[in-house]
Amino acid sequence: MMNEDIKEMEFEQALKELESIVKILEEGKASLIESVNLYERGVALKKHCDNLLESVQLRINQISSGKDGVVKQSEMEL
Numbered sequence: 001m002m003n004e005d006i007k008e009m010e011f012e013q014a015l016k017e018l019e020s021i022v023k024i025l026e027e028g029k030a031s032l033i034e035s036v037n038l039y040e041r042g043v044a045l046k047k048h049c050d051n052l053l054e055s056v057q058l059r060i061n062q063i064s065s066g067k068d069g070v071v072k073q074s075e076m077e078l
Contacts, residue, residue: 003044011052018045 006014021042024030030038 003041006041006044006048009045009048011049014045014048014052018042018049021045 009017021038025035025038025042
């Protein structure tokens with residue numbers, strides 16, 4: 001698959017590449033085929049970023065503070 005490398009990217013790396021793609025597409029200097037390929041990669045990068053953010057949000061939601069002020073991470077319920 002063309003975008004296999006994306007699933008190994010950290011959020012910041014994927015976001016930086018996505019921003020670069022948006023800039024290239026906004027400038028309108030890419031050929032039609034190149035634009036379509038960039039757009040497809042951009043969609044895959046956005047989906048990856050969304051998934052990473054969702055995962056982090058789930059982890060944050062599991063963190064709670066006890067009466068003693070100690071931060072605890074509860075077990076995730078599925």
